[in-house]
Amino acid sequence: VLKVATSLPGISTAGEGSSGFNVRGGKTDQNLFLFDNAVIYSPQHFFGIFSALNSFTLGQVEIYKGSIPAEYGGRLSSVFDLKTKKATTDKLSGEGSIGPVTGNLALEIPVVKDKSSLMIAGRGAYANWILRSLDEESLNRSEASFYDFTATYEHQINENNQIKGTAYTSRDDFSITSDSLFIYENRLFTLNWNHRINNKNNLNLTIANSQYDFDIQFKGNSSDNFKLGYKINETGLKLKLRRLISTRFVLDYGIASKLYTIEPGSLRPIGDESLVSPVEIAKERGLESAVFISGDIDITKKLSVDAGIRFSVFNALGPSIQNTYQEGQPKSSETVIATTEYGTNEVIETYGGPEFRISARYLLAEDFSIKASFNNSYQFIHRLTNNTTASPIDTWILSDLNIKPQQSNQYAIGLFKNLKENIYELSLEGYYKTSDNILDFKTGSQILLNENVETEVLQGQGKAYGLEFLIRKNFGKLNGWFGYTYSRSFTKFDSEFNEERVNDGMFFPSNYDKPHDISIVANYKFTKRFSFSTNFVYQTGRPVTFPVGNFTFNGSQFVAFSDRNQFRIPDYYRLDIGFNVEGNHKKNKLAHSFWTFSIYNVLGRNNPYSVFFVSEQGKIKALQTSIFTIPVPSITYNFKF
Structure with missing residues (x-):
């Protein structure tokens, strides 16, 4: 599914071997990936070559690039909302695939006929046997393998209550040299309760936990063997209610909150003979909360509007030690004027504000419409990378006393046309986006195992604009689509200090600025x-x-x-x-x-x-x-x- 998404206008990657997505000129950390309402931090295997989500388990996929509903928050560019399919409750079924590199098997198992079912799926890559059979010594001593496992249980308690639980885990092992091994893992769990209060009101409660971590193990000479590790964990609660006010007006409202715990990095020796000194960077904690309300109303037969507001609040929490730097001077170890220690759960800094989401559609004809949208967002978590392309071993940090949250405003307008009874779809959409407090790093910065990473951070402005064209044929022996995107993305880092200024403080192309993007997908039966x-x-x-x-x-x-x-x-x-x-x-x-x-x-x-x-x-x-x-x-x- 994610591979198909990159062939749609406005969604791209930095290239082969990159594990991130760039949506409408945004950074790779500005996309929210949800799997049954739990965040997945690395949705790809083997540096982006395979998807980490098993396509045999997926039932519903929604991708929001512009008019993001008010119930979603925490990212600036997009939301990928992926949900597992409903397994059959009447008979055993399944599907699988076997290839030279990967194998996949999914089973749908009825538990209580017509009431409950269990879906389990597992997938793995076994490319090591290929690598070890090659004549090239540097390759036959390398390693490349992964696995993922998904389990989903659904139970229809009665006509008004349904519960669903999902568990997912994945692991990648990757080595291109005989002395280094990269291991990164995803793990998540969700529990969802859907309750119909009455004919007009519905309640949905979700509890979710996600964790992502990686380890780098180096085994060269016994005196310098080490293990470098990183971990991020989040636990969230979301309550959403829906009220059917009339056949033309639906109201959604609710609350959401999540607690982040980050272990920014640790370095430990491997073996008794290793002379590597252990390093442990202090944990980071933060609480992100929001209330939201939105209404979808058909004002007339031709005009419909979906408008909402989300009020987000982020609290950076202790325990933590934070530096205060001299005003009018660049942040460095020489300009620290105070160091403050915060106790457990003590609030270090609070950020937040309102996020407005509004979109409208007007029917120019039954099969021809114009749509427009505006949304602004806050993002309180940041991905740290000083590489051009995103990597599974990039780390995440939270906003704190010295690192501000990212913000963005996006405007979009488009024309959408269906032809010949929906056999053909045609769309043309343009957008303009501005951003503040975008993160980048000073030249030659050291971000791994850095206790004062804010001295290496630059925060500046961003702007992106583009035009997206898509023509799709849905039916017939020949089907597929042609997509073209013209997109520009720029960043600007200006300061009165030379060490905090990039390209003389002028806008310059971002790492993922690729003006022309063409995709052609065709199937012929x-x-x-x-x-x-x-x-x-x-x-x-x-x-x-x-x-x-x-x-x-x-x-x-x-x-x-x-x-x-x-x-x-x-x-x-x-x-x-x-x-x-x-x-x-x-x-x-x-x-x-x-x-x-x-x-x-x-x-x-x-x-x-x-x-x-x-x-x-x-x-x-x-x-x-x-x-x-x-x-x-x-x-x-x-x-x-």
Whole structure:
């Protein structure tokens, strides 16, 4: 599902090997991923190549890029609301797939006929046997594997009460060298109670807990073996009520709160002979709460409006030690004027305010409409990365005394047209977004295991605008869509101090500014058993900073760099194809099966993942790394019963 989402206008990734999404010029940390109402922090396996959410378990997916409902908060750019499907309650069923790299199996098990069911699903990658069979020594000593497990139980107590519980866990193990192992894990649990009060009122209560952590284990020489770890945990409660005031007016309202606990980093020696000194960064805690109310009203047969307000409050909590810095001076260890210690649950700082959400639709004709929206949002949690692309080992921090929450305002307007009884859909939508307190870092900053990371942080302004075009054919032997996005994204970091100013305080392209993005998805069904699919992607190369010269000063050589993000890596494009062969369509058989033959990167395009520079014989040489440089074939056997 998430791979399909990136082929839609306005949603992109920084490139192969990136685990984040950029929505309408936003940062990767500005997207809220919900799985049965619990937050999932790393929704992808193996650095973005596979989705961490099992498609066999998904039933409903809603993606909000613009007019985000008032019940959602905490992120600026988008909401991906994914829910597990309702398992069958009358007979055992399931589906699975087997391939050379991954295997997947999902079962739907009736517990009480017509009342309750259990769905369990597991998926794993076993690519290690391929790596170990290669002649290349650097690869056959590496490791790449993952698994995820999902379990959902639903019970219809009576006609007015239903409960649903979901548990999910995943783990990735990744190593490209013999001495380092990366491990990152997701874990979540949700419990939902849906209660019909009467014919006009409904109540929904959700309790959720999410955790994400990673470990880096280094085993080289016995004297420098270490383990580096990070963990974030959140527990949330949400109460939502819906009132049907009339057939033309629906009111949603409620409260939500979540408690964050972050372990920003720890360094521990491995083995008795290791000389690595242990480091433990103090925990961070915060409480994010909100009340919300929104109404969806059909004012006339042609005009409908959905308007709401969400009031968000964030409290940074102790225990914590916070620095106060001298006003009129850059933040550094030399400008600290006071250090304050806060006790457990003592409020360090409070942020928040109203968030307005409004959207309207006007029917110009039965199949032709114009839509417009405005929303503003707060975000109190930030992803720390000084890489161009997002990585599973990036860390998250909370707003506190020295780091302010991010804010944004977004305006959007679009035209939407259906043709030939909804066989074709056509849309054209434009947006403009401004942001404040966007995070970035000083050049050469050290953010891992830094007790005073605010001295490395820059907070500035952002702006993004774009135009999104989509034409889709929903039915027929040939179906699919063509999507094009023109999008620009800029950031600005200005200050009276040189060390806190980037590119002379002017707006410059962000790391994920890619003006042109084209996606073509096509499926053709030759017969009931044979079908063909293809996917083509083109994106403008993302911005990078290049060295532009070198010089000698006091006998030492130095490199002079361009303005930040002044250049771009080569454009990205990729073509994938697939051929499906289904089994016969007899009704009385054990399972329905089909084979999928696919080739990823048919053209063998050597798309750059990153560009770096080395010095050879006094000259600077540019090199690039790529994830896939050749066509990658695959075969999968699928079955469903």
